[in-house]
Amino acid sequence: MLTFILKRLGSSVLVLFGASILLFFLVVHSGDPLWDLRESQATNRDQLIASRVSNMNLDEPWYVRYGLWLKGLAGYLVGQGSLGTNVTGQQVGxxxxxxxxxxxxxxxxxxxxxxxxxxxxxxxxxxxxxxxxxxxxxxxxxxxxxxxxxxxxxxxxxxxxxxxxxxxxxxTMNWPLTILLAVLIGLALQAAMAGSPARRAFTFLATVAVIVLGGYLMFALxxxxxxxxxxxxxxxxxxxxxxxxxxxxxxxxxxxxxxxxxxxxxxxxxxxxxxxxxxxxxxxxxxxxxxxxxxxxxxxxxxxxxxxxxxxxxxxxxxxxxxxxxxxxxxxxxxxxxxxxxxxxxxxxxxxxxxxxxxxxxxxxxxxxxxxxxxxxxxxxxxxxxxxxxxxxxxxxxxxxxxxxxxxxxxxxxxxxxxxxxxxxxxxxxxxxxxxxxxxxxxxxxxxxxxxxxxxxxxxxxxxxxxxxxxxxxxxxxxxxxxxxxxxxxxxxxxxxxxxxxxxxx
Known part of the structure; x- marks a missing residue:
């Protein structure tokens, strides 16, 4: 069993590694991370764009950016890991x-x-x-x-x-709704309990009585x-x-x-x-x-x-x-x-x-x-x-x-x-x-x-x-x-x- 677990963990790590590469590639190429700044009318738009490019390493190829993310993730093995920052500069971790x-x-x-x-x-x-x-x-x-x-x-x-x-x-006590709810629950419960007709009738009547009485006591108390x-x-x-x-x-x-x-x-x-x-x-x-x-x-x-x-x-x-x-x-x-x-x-x-x-x-x-x-x-x-x-x-x-x-x-x-x-x-x-x-x-x-x-x-x-x-x-x-x-x-x-x-x- 131990050998099987180790083999499964090894294969799972390889699957996660391949899937992470594919997901990173798809996200990076799904749009323009600077679209909101390009449409902005702010006077310091160019500075904001340059800051985001530097923060997200947008001037690097996607595989280099993936390598930086993977390096930060591997850092957790020695207690110095990081999952990077988002577009606003917050730590993703x-x-x-x-x-x-x-x-x-x-x-x-x-x-x-x-x-x-x-x-x-x-x-x-x-x-x-x-x-x-x-x-x-x-x-x-x-x-x-x-x-x-x-x-x-x-x-x-x-x-x-x-x-x-x-x-x-x-x-407020809604008697029609309470009785209707009691009847529906009673019908469901007697169907689930099954048994003879007398047992079904007793289950139904007991359920209705308990729910109606319980509802009344809930309001009275x-x-x-x-x-x-x-x-x-x-x-x-x-x-x-x-x-x-x-x-x-x-x-x-x-x-x-x-x-x-x-x-x-x-x-x-x-x-x-x-x-x-x-x-x-x-x-x-x-x-x-x-x-x-x-x-x-x-x-x-x-x-x-x-x-x-x-x-x-x-x-x-x-x-x-x-x-x-x-x-x-x-x-x-x-x-x-x-x-x-x-x-x-x-x-x-x-x-x-x-x-x-x-x-x-x-x-x-x-x-x-x-x-x-x-x-x-x-x-x-x-x-x-x-x-x-x-x-x-x-x-x-x-x-x-x-x-x-x-x-x-x-x-x-x-x-x-x-x-x-x-x-x-x-x-x-x-x-x-x-x-x-x-x-x-x-x-x-x-x-x-x-x-x-x-x-x-x-x-x-x-x-x-x-x-x-x-x-x-x-x-x-x-x-x-x-x-x-x-x-x-x-x-x-x-x-x-x-x-x-x-x-x-x-």
């Missing part, structure tokens, strides 16, 4: 660090959500092949996939941002502007996730797995009280990251110690419980500071930028602001990617389910949950892993339009600005990140093949 942080924050979250939602939808539609749910989901998936990005972005701005900001100033949870809600969430994860990965009859998940939920409740004061009074990104690592370690220990003969399943259920409870605890702290954000920013959902300029507030207010700015572009990129993951998962699951070993597993008397998750799903992940690798790198490049529409100062803006100014330095910086991401993600996919299927050895 500084611009790249800010742009990459904004774009990766957007792309990573969208990719994770798309994988989780898309794979879940693909599994459900594969199990319910040719049912009404399958046809409905297929129609919606293709509808979302075919939406023009710029048009969908405008709709999100209008209804989720502007409409919500207008409504939250004076929230003013939870839209003053949201809160409390320890009882946290406990219910922990128990629900522990039981649900156990039922999914091992079945509720496996007491060892259930014990490990419930123990993790109990530790989560202890952590809820133990971390409340530091997260409230002195929060920081480092503190949150450290608590996240501790939560994962606790889940691993609980799964290994209490899992018995099902240590793998117990570890998975414990990890799911720890992650969900950790996110739930962070959500409660964000809820506590939502009124503070509303005081300094009465219209919380913004449509432009990755953060509000000159916003005053402590850590959680800033955190919430960046989260609300992230909402719309994340929804857009997730909707686009969900279509790909769901369709590939569905087709891969259907192909695997027709294999002989799946029929053998059913003939041996294994439960449907074990057949689907332990045998079919794991083998169907192999082609999906390839899609994940391409999709992550593709989202970084494809975020150009999304960032332009939402006014994000990210990789897309860096690329578009550089290309418009016929400036190769920002474009090459964009290529450096996206190309490296593509190479690393494809290498990671090759390694994951051997993890998912031990029969695959490179």
């Amino acid at each position: 500084d611009l790249l660090s800010n742009a990459a942080s904004s774009t990766l924050r957007l792309v990573v979250l969208a990719t994770v959500l798309a994988i989780v939602i898309g794979v879940a939808i693909g599994i459900i539609t594969a199990i319910r092949q040719y049912s009404g749910l399958d046809y409905a989901v297929t129609f919606l998936i293709f509808l979302f996939f075919s939406l023009p990005v710029f048009w969908a972005a405008v709709l999100l701005k209008e209804y989720i941002a502007i409409g919500f900001n207008n409504w939250i100033a004076q929230p 003013d939870l839209w502007r003053n949201p809160r949870m409390g320890p009882l809600v946290q406990l219910l969430i922990g128990l629900a996730v522990a039981v649900g994860a156990t039922a999914l990965v091992a079945g509720l009859r496996n007491r060892s797995v259930l014990k490990a998940a419930l123990a993790t939920a109990a530790v989560g409740m202890v952590a809820y009280y133990a971390t409340y004061t530091p997260l409230y009074s002195s929060p920081s990104a480092l503190l949150i990251a450290g608590l996240g690592v501790i939560a994962v370690l606790v889940a691993l220990v609980a799964g290994r110690l209490l899992g018995g003969f099902s240590k793998g399943a117990a570890t998975s259920a414990s990890l799911a419980t720890a992650v969900v409870m950790g996110v739930s605890i962070l959500t409660e702290h964000m809820m506590n500071f939502w009124p503070a954000l509303m005081r300094v920013k009465p219209r919380p959902i913004s449509t432009i930028g990755s953060e509000t300029p000159n916003l005053r507030g402590d850590f959680w207010v800033q955190f919430l602001d960046k989260g609300t700015q992230l909402l719309l572009p994340t929804i857009l990129l997730t909707i686009i990617s969900v279509a790909t993951y769901s369709r590939y998962t569905r087709s891969s699951m259907l192909e695997v389910s027709r294999q002989d070993y799946i029929r053998t597993a059913r003939a041996k008397g294994l439960g449907e949950r074990q057949v689907i998750l332990k045998h079919a799903f794991r083998n169907s992940l192999i082609p999906i892993t390839t899609i994940m690798a391409f999709d992550f790198a593709g989202l970084i490049g494809g975020a150009v339009i999304t960032e332009r529409v939402f006014g994000w100062k990210g990789m897309g803006e860096l690329f578009a600005t550089g290309l418009h100014a016929v400036d190769p330095a920002p474009v090459m910086a964009f290529f450096l990140v996206t190309g490296t991401a593509a190479v690393l993600m494809n290498l990671l996919a090759d390694i994951m093949y051997a993890v998912l299927d031990p029969r695959i050895r490179v």
Whole structure:
């Protein structure tokens, strides 16, 4: 495996080198980098032109300019690298660090959500092949996939941002809309849960009742502007996730797995009280990251110690419980500071930028602001990617389910949950892993339009600005990140093949 990785890295470096030469050549010859100065009426136009020619080395052939850029890039090996300057004289390295942080924050979250939602939808539609749910989901998936990005972005701005900001100033209960939403969700959920007509009817009625009652309580308790949870809600969430994860990965009859998940939920409740004061009074990104690592370690220990003969399943259920409870605890702290954000920013959902300029507030207010700015572009990129993951998962699951070993597993008397998750799903992940690798790198490049529409100062803006100014330095910086991401993600996919299927050895 090590030899294979080294060979892949070597070939990938050669591919990136060739692609960088081609891209540099195309950008340099795509237009005139002095066009704006030539049309200028400034009295010192000649001096400005001479300054830009000297700054961008325009008096040198393109291959000499490429060599200078490559020399600056190679300087990073000894700690003295440089990606050059743009047309205004700014260091591209500084611009790249800010742009990459904004774009990766957007792309990573969208990719994770798309994988989780898309794979879940693909599994459900594969199990319910040719049912009404399958046809409905297929129609919606293709509808979302075919939406023009710029048009969908405008709709999100209008209804989720502007409409919500207008409504939250004076929230009112819209009974017809609430009932309609409850009925639609109830119909979708009963179709997904399937079962006998009585079970379907119960699922539908229970869903409608919970949504209508929940909507009423949200208004009666003013939870839209003053949201809160409390320890009882946290406990219910922990128990629900522990039981649900156990039922999914091992079945509720496996007491060892259930014990490990419930123990993790109990530790989560202890952590809820133990971390409340530091997260409230002195929060920081480092503190949150450290608590996240501790939560994962606790889940691993609980799964290994209490899992018995099902240590793998117990570890998975414990990890799911720890992650969900950790996110739930962070959500409660964000809820506590939502009124503070509303005081300094009465219209919380913004449509432009990755953060509000000159916003005053402590850590959680800033955190919430960046989260609300992230909402719309994340929804857009997730909707686009969900279509790909769901369709590939569905087709891969259907192909695997027709294999002989799946029929053998059913003939041996294994439960449907074990057949689907332990045998079919794991083998169907192999082609999906390839899609994940391409999709992550593709989202970084494809975020150009999304960032332009939402006014994000990210990789897309860096690329578009550089290309418009016929400036190769920002474009090459964009290529450096996206190309490296593509190479690393494809290498990671090759390694994951051997993890998912031990029969695959490179």
